[in-house]
Amino acid sequence: MALAFRTDEAASVVRADDADSDRFIASVQNLRTACGDGLERVDDQILDALQSPVDMIPAVAGHLIKSGGKRLRPLLTLAAAGLYGYDGRDHVRLAAAVELIHGATLLHDDVVDESALRRGASTANVIWGNKESVLVGDFIFSRSFELMVATRNLTVLGILSRAAGVIAEGEVLQLGTQKNVATTFDMYLAVVEAKTAALFAAAAHVGAAIAGAPAAEVEALRRYGLNLGVAFQLIDDALDYSGVESSIGKTVGDDFREGKMTAPVVFALENADDEARTFWRRTIGGSDQQPEDLAEATRLVHSSGAIERTRREAERYAATALGALELAPAGPMRDALSELAKQSIERGH
Amino acid sequence: MALAFRTDEAASVVRADDADSDRFIASVQNLRTACGDGLERVDDQILDALQSPVDMIPAVAGHLIKSGGKRLRPLLTLAAAGLYGYDGRDHVRLAAAVELIHGATLLHDDVVDESALRRGASTANVIWGNKESVLVGDFIFSRSFELMVATRNLTVLGILSRAAGVIAEGEVLQLGTQKNVATTFDMYLAVVEAKTAALFAAAAHVGAAIAGAPAAEVEALRRYGLNLGVAFQLIDDALDYSGVESSIGKTVGDDFREGKMTAPVVFALENADDEARTFWRRTIGGSDQQPEDLAEATRLVHSSGAIERTRREAERYAATALGALELAPAGPMRDALSELAKQSIERGH
Numbered sequence: 001m002a003l004a005f006r007t008d009e010a011a012s013v014v015r016a017d018d019a020d021s022d023r024f025i026a027s028v029q030n031l032r033t034a035c036g037d038g039l040e041r042v043d044d045q046i047l048d049a050l051q052s053p054v055d056m057i058p059a060v061a062g063h064l065i066k067s068g069g070k071r072l073r074p075l076l077t078l079a080a081a082g083l084y085g086y087d088g089r090d091h092v093r094l095a096a097a098v099e100l101i102h103g104a105t106l107l108h109d110d111v112v113d114e115s116a117l118r119r120g121a122s123t124a125n126v127i128w129g130n131k132e133s134v135l136v137g138d139f140i141f142s143r144s145f146e147l148m149v150a151t152r153n154l155t156v157l158g159i160l161s162r163a164a165g166v167i168a169e170g171e172v173l174q175l176g177t178q179k180n181v182a183t184t185f186d187m188y189l190a191v192v193e194a195k196t197a198a199l200f201a202a203a204a205h206v207g208a209a210i211a212g213a214p215a216a217e218v219e220a221l222r223r224y225g226l227n228l229g230v231a232f233q234l235i236d237d238a239l240d241y242s243g244v245e246s247s248i249g250k251t252v253g254d255d256f257r258e259g260k261m262t263a264p265v266v267f268a269l270e271n272a273d274d275e276a277r278t279f280w281r282r283t284i285g286g287s288d289q290q291p292e293d294l295a296e297a298t299r300l301v302h303s304s305g306a307i308e309r310t311r312r313e314a315e316r317y318a319a320t321a322l323g324a325l326e327l328a329p330a331g332p333m334r335d336a337l338s339e340l341a342k343q344s345i346e347r348g349h
Numbered sequence: 350m351a352l353a354f355r356t357d358e359a360a361s362v363v364r365a366d367d368a369d370s371d372r373f374i375a376s377v378q379n380l381r382t383a384c385g386d387g388l389e390r391v392d393d394q395i396l397d398a399l400q401s402p403v404d405m406i407p408a409v410a411g412h413l414i415k416s417g418g419k420r421l422r423p424l425l426t427l428a429a430a431g432l433y434g435y436d437g438r439d440h441v442r443l444a445a446a447v448e449l450i451h452g453a454t455l456l457h458d459d460v461v462d463e464s465a466l467r468r469g470a471s472t473a474n475v476i477w478g479n480k481e482s483v484l485v486g487d488f489i490f491s492r493s494f495e496l497m498v499a500t501r502n503l504t505v506l507g508i509l510s511r512a513a514g515v516i517a518e519g520e521v522l523q524l525g526t527q528k529n530v531a532t533t534f535d536m537y538l539a540v541v542e543a544k545t546a547a548l549f550a551a552a553a554h555v556g557a558a559i560a561g562a563p564a565a566e567v568e569a570l571r572r573y574g575l576n577l578g579v580a581f582q583l584i585d586d587a588l589d590y591s592g593v594e595s596s597i598g599k600t601v602g603d604d605f606r607e608g609k610m611t612a613p614v615v616f617a618l619e620n621a622d623d624e625a626r627t628f629w630r631r632t633i634g635g636s637d638q639q640p641e642d643l644a645e646a647t648r649l650v651h652s653s654g655a656i657e658r659t660r661r662e663a664e665r666y667a668a669t670a671l672g673a674l675e676l677a678p679a680g681p682m683r684d685a686l687s688e689l690a691k692q693s694i695e696r697g698h
Contacts, residue, residue, distance in 0.1 A: 052518055052521075053518075054518050054521050054522045054525070055525075056521055056524070056525070057518065057521055104487075105487075108483050108484070108487060111479075111480075111483060112479075112480040112483055112484060130460075130461075131461040131524060132521065132524060134457050134460060134461055134483055135457070135461060135517055135520045135521045135524065136517075136521060138453075138454075138457060138490070138513075138516075138517040138520070139514060139517035139518055139521065141487070141490065141513075141517075142510060142513035142514035142516075142517050143514055145494055145510040145513065146507075146510045146511060146514060148510075149503065149506045149507050149510050152503050154498065154501050154503075157498045157506070158495075158498050161491060161494040161495045161497075161498050162495060164487075164490075164491035164494065165488060165491035165492055165495060167487075167491075168484055168485075168487040168488035168490075168491050169401055169402075169403050169406065169488055171484045171487070172401075172403050172405055172406055172481065172484045172485060172488065173403045175405070175480060175481065175484070176403070176404075176405070
C-alpha cells in the first residue's frame with residue numbers, strides 16, 4: 001500500500017483544483033507556520049543524515065525526500081512538542097527520524113507492490129532498481145535509529161522502535177488480506193492501525209514525550225495521532241475510487257488494480273448481490289481484470305453506499321482524535337492540530 | 350553477497366569431511382562451551398523476539414533462525430562480555446540483537462541476489478516469496494532495535510545503530526563493484542569491512558562495552574572482531590573457488606555466477622595476460638557465462654596465485670585480530686577467542 005502512503009504526500013498536486021482540498025492544504029500550511037522554522041530544520045537534518053560516501057545513497061534518498069510532500073508525520077512531532085513550548089533540538093531529530101521511517105517504508109513498499117509497472121517513472125525502484133531500493137531503504141531505516149539514539153532519550157527510543165516493528169507487522173498482515181475477499185472491516189482496521197496509524201501515533205507521541213508533557217497528555221497526543229492516521233487512511237482509500245483521474249501523482253484505481261481489500265470494497269461486498277459478489281470475486285479475488293472493470297468497481301462502491309460508509313467511519317475516527325486533543329493546552333498550536341483533523345476528512349468533498 | 354554470510358553458517362555441513370575444518374568446528378564448539386548456557390539463552394531470546402500474531406512472521410523468522418548455523422556473531426558478544434565476568438542479561442539481549450541484524454540482512458540479501466534461482470529451495474524468498482522476505486526482514490530489524498533499547502545502554506545503542514547503517518552502506522557499495530572488473534583490492538576491502546566485518550566488530554565491541562571493560566580493551570575487542578571478520582570473508586571468498594562441490598549447503602562458484610568481484614578475481618586480474626583478461630571481462634564484466642567457465646575461472650584463480658594471495662591477506666588480518674586480543678584478560682575465554690581466529694583461516698586447508 002505504497003499508494004496509501006503516497007496519497008497524502010501528493011494531495012497538494014492531485015487535488016489542487018479542488019476547493020475543499022485547498023482548505024486541507026491551508027490547514028497543513030497553517031500547522032507549518034505554527035511550527036516556525038521547524039520543518040526547514042527537519043529537512044536539513046534529513047539531508048545531513050542521508051549523506052554517504054556511497055554516491056547512490058544520497059541520490060536515491062534525496063529523490064525520495066524531494067518527492068515527498070507535505071511532511072505530515074514530522075509536523076505532528078514538531079507540533080506535539082510545540083504544544084508544550086519545547087525549545088531544544090531533539091524534536092527536530094525525532095521528526096526527521098519519523099520521516100525517515102516513512103521514507104524507508106515507501107521504498108520497500110514500492111518494491112513489494114511492484115509499483116514500477118503501474119505508475120509514472122518517478123518511483124526509486126523504477127529509476128535505480130529494486131535491489132537499490134531494498135538496500136537504500138535499509139540504510140535510511142538505520143539512519144533513522146541513529147537519529148533517535150542521538151536524543152539519548154530511552155522513552156522515545158522505546159516508542160519509535162516499537163512503532164517500527166508494528167509497521168512491519170502491518171505490512172506482512174496486509175499481504176494476507178490482499179486479494180482475500182473474505183477480509184472483514186476489523187481485519188482491514190488491524191492493517192491500517194499497524195501500517196499507517198502506528199507511525200502517526202508515534203510521531204505525536206514522541207513529540208509530547210520529548211517535551212516533558214504530563215503522562216495523560218502524552219497519551220492523549222498518541223491517541224490523537226492514531227485516530228487521525230486511521231481517518232486519513234480511510235479517506236485515502238475512499239479517494240482511490242473517486243473516479244477523478246489526475247495527470248500527475250496518484251493514479252485513481254491503483255488499490256483496485258492491486259487487489260487491495262480496502263474499506264470501500266469490504267463495505268461494498270457486505271451489501272453485494274450475487275452478481276456484484278461474482279464481480280468482486282473475479283476482479284479482486286481472482287485478479288482477472290479488464291480495462292472497463294474499474295468503472296464498474298467505482299460504480300459499485302458508490303451505489304452500495306460503501307464510499308459514504310467509509311467516510312462516516314473516517315469522521316468517527318477524526319472525532320475521537322479531536323476529543324483526545326481537548327486534553328492538550330489551548331492555543332494556536334492546538335487550534336492548528338484541530339483544524340488539520342477536521343480538514344483531513346473533507347478531502348475530496 | 351548472501352553467500353558470504355551463508356558460508357560460515359553452513360561450514361559445519363559443507364566441510365564436515367575435511368580434517369582441518371573439523372578443527373575449526375571444534376574451536377567454535379570450544380567457544381560455545383566457554384560461554385556456558387549463553388547461546389541457549391540467546392536462542393530463547395530470539396524466538397521470543399520473533400513472536401507475532403501475524404502467522405507468517407514466526408514462520409519465516411523461525412525458518413531463518415533454524416537454518417542459521419554456528420552463531421559466530423552472538424558468540425563474539427557473549428565471549429567479549431564473558432572475558433570481563435559479566436553476569437547480567439544484557440549481553441544475551443545484545444547477542445540476540447546482533448544475530449537478528451544478521452538474519453534481516455540475509456533475508457534482504459537473498460532477495461537482492463535473486464538467490465531463488467540458484468540455490469536449493471531452502472531460502473525464505475523461495476518458500477514464501479520476495480515480498481515476504483523484504484517485509485519480514487524489516488520486522489526482524491525492528492525487533493533487533495527493540496532488544497537493544499531494552500538494555501537501556503546508550504553506548505551499545507550507538508555502536509549497533511551505527512553498525513547497521515555501515516552494513517547497509519556496504520551492501521549498496523557492493524552493487525557498484527559487482528560485474529565491475531576495474532574493482533581494486535581496496536574497493537573490495539571497503540565492501541568487506543562494511544558489509545561483513547562491521548557486524549563482527551560491533552558484536553565483540555558491545556559485549557566488552559556492556560561488561561564495563563576498560564576503554565582500551567573495549568577498543569581492542571572491536572579491532573579483534575573487525576579483523577576476524579575480514580579474515581573470515583577472505584577465506585569464504587577463496588573457498589568459493591575451491592572446486593569442491595557439496596551436496597548440501599553452499600554451492601561452490603556462486604560468487605562467479607553472480608559476477609562478484611571478490612579477492613580471488615581481483616588478484617587474478619592483476620596478473621592476467623590478455624587471454625585471461627578477455628575471459629574475466631566476458632564472464633564477470635559481461636555476464637556471458639557458459640557451464641564450462643567455472644572450471645576455467647577456478648583454474649585461473651589458482652594458477653595466478655590469487656588463492657594463495659587471498660589466504661595470505663586473511664592470515665595478515667587474523668594476526669592483527671590476535672594481536673588486539675593480547676590486551677584482553679588472559680584465561681580460557683581469551684584462549685577460545687584466540688583459537689577461533691587461528692582456525693578461521695585454516696578452513697579448506
